[in-house]
Amino acid sequence: MGDGVWLHAIARDLEPGAIDGLAGVAGGTVRTVAAAALVAVASPVDLDQFGEEPLRRNLEDLAWLERVARAHHAVVAALARAHTVVPVPLATVYRDDAGVRAMLTQRRGDLDAVLDRVAGRAEWGVKMYAEPAAPAQSSHDVPAGPRAGGPGLAYLNRRRAQLSADEERWQRAADEAEATHAALAECAAAARRHPPQDRRLSGRAEPMMLNGAYLVDRRSADRFAGLVASQAASHAELHLELTGPWPPYSFAAADEAPP
Amino acid sequence: MRQNPYSDSALTSGGSRAPASGYQPANLGDILERVLDRGIVIVGDIRVSLLDIELLTIKLRLVIAAVDTARQMGIDWWEHDPWLTSHARESLPPGTSPEALETPKEALETPKETHEITKEARDSAREARRG
Numbered sequence: 001m002g003d004g005v006w007l008h009a010i011a012r013d014l015e016p017g018a019i020d021g022l023a024g025v026a027g028g029t030v031r032t033v034a035a036a037a038l039v040a041v042a043s044p045v046d047l048d049q050f051g052e053e054p055l056r057r058n059l060e061d062l063a064w065l066e067r068v069a070r071a072h073h074a075v076v077a078a079l080a081r082a083h084t085v086v087p088v089p090l091a092t093v094y095r096d097d098a099g100v101r102a103m104l105t106q107r108r109g110d111l112d113a114v115l116d117r118v119a120g121r122a123e124w125g126v127k128m129y130a131e132p133a134a135p136a137q138s139s140h141d142v143p144a145g146p147r148a149g150g151p152g153l154a155y156l157n158r159r160r161a162q163l164s165a166d167e168e169r170w171q172r173a174a175d176e177a178e179a180t181h182a183a184l185a186e187c188a189a190a191a192r193r194h195p196p197q198d199r200r201l202s203g204r205a206e207p208m209m210l211n212g213a214y215l216v217d218r219r220s221a222d223r224f225a226g227l228v229a230s231q232a233a234s235h236a237e238l239h240l241e242l243t244g245p246w247p248p249y250s251f252a253a254a255d256e257a258p259p
Numbered sequence: 260m261r262q263n264p265y266s267d268s269a270l271t272s273g274g275s276r277a278p279a280s281g282y283q284p285a286n287l288g289d290i291l292e293r294v295l296d297r298g299i300v301i302v303g304d305i306r307v308s309l310l311d312i313e314l315l316t317i318k319l320r321l322v323i324a325a326v327d328t329a330r331q332m333g334i335d336w337w338e339h340d341p342w343l344t345s346h347a348r349e350s351l352p353p354g355t356s357p358e359a360l361e362t363p364k365e366a367l368e369t370p371k372e373t374h375e376i377t378k379e380a381r382d383s384a385r386e387a388r389r390g
Contacts, residue, residue: 069295089295123293194292195292211292243289246293249293249294
């Protein structure tokens with residue numbers, strides 16, 4: 001069992017002191033590995049915990065995963081504050097520096113392209129929630145047709161109308177989420193939709209209609225926030241939530257296909 | 260004036276509490292859906308097999324709806340995984356067909372057997388490729 005090298009992020013260069021005082025996922029000192037005019041920010045991990053077999057076990061432990069994910073995020077976020085970085089996905093582990101250098105050399109083109117794309121930009125998250133369903137409408141909302149039959153048929157008609165009203169409401173909310181996403185994407189260099197979060201995770205009763213990520217120029221951050229506010233104002237029946245700035249996690253993959 | 264959107268966040272060197280968000284502390288789900296890259300756990304030289312990833316994501320799916328279906332995320336993940344070094348890639352069994360690695364339902368409930376199931380699936384994938 002030797003030491004492994006956990007990657008946090010990749011940059012072109014770092015200011016002196018950029019990694020001072022940062023601790024890695026396993027508490028070790030953050031350091032750099034350079035090759036191909038790129039710098040990988042790494043931290044040591046013990047392969048007893050982060051090797052192939054222990055990793056697959058540990059990743060299923062949500063408490064372990066949370067601790068590691070937050071520690072990883074802390075390093076990436078600290079770097080992203082003052083540098084252009086490509087965040088590296090969680091649990092990217094190399095056996096030694098040579099492996100890291102080989103990857104940097106091999107992927108230099110991709111990484112350069114991603115660095116160019118995210119330079120001077122930050123990621124913002126916008127979530128949109130629909131209003132909870134209104135209480136069932138009373139029967140007089142449904143016009144009784146001239147050919148309405150007995151009580152059974154009336155019930156079926158009411159039920160059908162109710163279902164189609166729900167469907168319509170859902171469709172309307174989905175359309176508005178779509179329109180909001182398009183409007184926000186206009187103000188962004190790139191945009192992506194994450195799958196909506198489960199209610200247990202979002203902690204809200206309303207269904208999430210949009211879980212968007214937007215790569216926004218730093219100088220446009222205020223304009224973007226203003227746009228979110230105006231979208232929120234124009235869709236009274238939907239709630240918008242803005243998070244960020246994030247390191248450009250959602251835009252770190254090379255040749256990302258448009259959403 | 261240079262705008263630094265990160266300036267309002269604080270970092271503790273312990274690394275466990277560092278909200279990147281200027282608006283609200285980053286919640287775990289928001290972090291995970293970003294750092295896990297759509298549920299795929301990607302490793303450099305060290306591989307976590309497809310089935311294990313599914314086990315992970317299926318557990319996570321209980322709390323995170325950010326994970327795409329196993330099929331969507333499973334296909335050819337090592338072929339297109341840019342973080343995997345060519346050395347690690349070469350050590351994957353030749354001709355491994357990701358379609359054959361679809362998780363049998365029982366495998367999801369019995370993580371201990373995962374390794375064997377993976378091997379079996381790879382063997383049958385190789386046979387399927389030859390035949």
